[in-house]
Amino acid sequence: MFKKSLLLLIVLTLISCHATKSPIVTTKKSAGKNSTYSSGNKKNTKDRNEVITSTSKTIVTSEVVSNYVAQFKDIAMSNMKNYGIPASIILAQGILESGAGRGDLAVSANNHFGIKCHSDWTGDSVKHDDDSSQECFRKYNKVAESYRDHALFLKGKVRYASLFELDKDDYEAWARGLRKAGYATDPKYPDKLISYIERYNLAQYDAQVLGNKYVSRESRNNTVTDRRLKNEEYYEVQKGDTLYSISKKYNVLIDDLKERNKLSDNTLFVGQKLKVN
Structure with missing residues (x-):
């Protein structure tokens, strides 16, 4: 009986030892500051998935x-008002660096x-794999503190003064x-920020702070296109029209009409719009 009790005590002790919790280790799934993203068709903005990789890999819509x-x-x-950093840049960096708030x-x-x-950080921290294993990253009680610290970080470093x-x-x-200035090592980092700013119209928030009228990039492009079309004259093909009759009407050579409209033959259809000047 004594031997059985002793054996049971040993077994319970071993089980207890193995039940001790291991320290939490956070590892990244991909490269660090060399942030990358991929996306589908830009026209399907609402349905597109994106892979954002900064300190962790995140899939978002x-x-x-x-x-x-x-x-x-x-x-x-x-x-932006307090520190002079464009709101569009702040938001674009936040999206890219945090995986739109979904990153580790x-x-x-x-x-x-x-x-x-x-070396100058005295606040809380967490360990996370990045360029090296289990590097020290700043930890904040609230997201707003992270935003403020980002502004102070840029304002306080000489290399960002320009x-x-x-x-x-x-x-x-x-x-x-x-x-x-060295914020990121990825050569495509600027293009990624600009892409977010333009796809999500983030520059409108810069305009609000500055008191400027905001015109989206898409609207600017449409305005340029409309202006170009107004300066060009088009003719809508009617029943019975031929390239010859149109060329006579607008005093233009048939070959020029075909070249301007990328026509491979003389075939026309009713309703077709031809550039005639």
């Missing part, structure tokens, strides 16, 4: 990104800009300036 913008645009505009660091540490501890000499509504210059 355009709706998730739009909701992220709606949630943090006011903070971004406030930071954003979830576990409210860190939306992938800012590491550095950014604040740029126009506040020139998001392209800011995007390229961040890359040049």
Whole structure:
């Protein structure tokens, strides 16, 4: 009986030892600051999935990104007023660096800009795999603190000083300036920021802060197209028209008509619009 009791005690002790919790280790799924994204057809904005890779790999929809913008645009505009960083740049970096708020660091540490501890950081931190194993990243109590720290980080570093000499509504210059100053190693980093700004019309928040009228890139392109079309004369083909009759009407050579309209033969159809000048 004594031997059985002793054996039972040993077994229970071993089970207890194996039940001790291991320390939590956060590992990234892909490369760090060399952030990448991929997307489908840009016309299907509402249904497209995107893969955002910064300190972790995150798959989001355009709706998730739009909701992220709606949630943090006011903070971004406030930071623009207080620190002089374009709201469009702040939001684009937040989307890219945090996976639109779905990335590991954003979830576990409210860190939306992938800012590491550095020697001057005295706040809370978390360990996460990035360029090296289990690096130190800043941890915040609230997302707003991460946004504020991002602004202070840029304002407080000498290498970013040249950014604040740029126009506040020139998001392209800011995007390229961040890359040049060393914020990210990915050569496509500026293009990614600009892509988010233009696809989600983030420059409208810069315009609100500056008191400017905002015109989306799409509207600007449409205006240019409309202006170009007004300066060009088109003829709508009617029943009985031929290239010969149209060429006589507008005093233009048949070959010129075919070249301007990329026609491979003389075939026309009713309702077809031909560029005639």
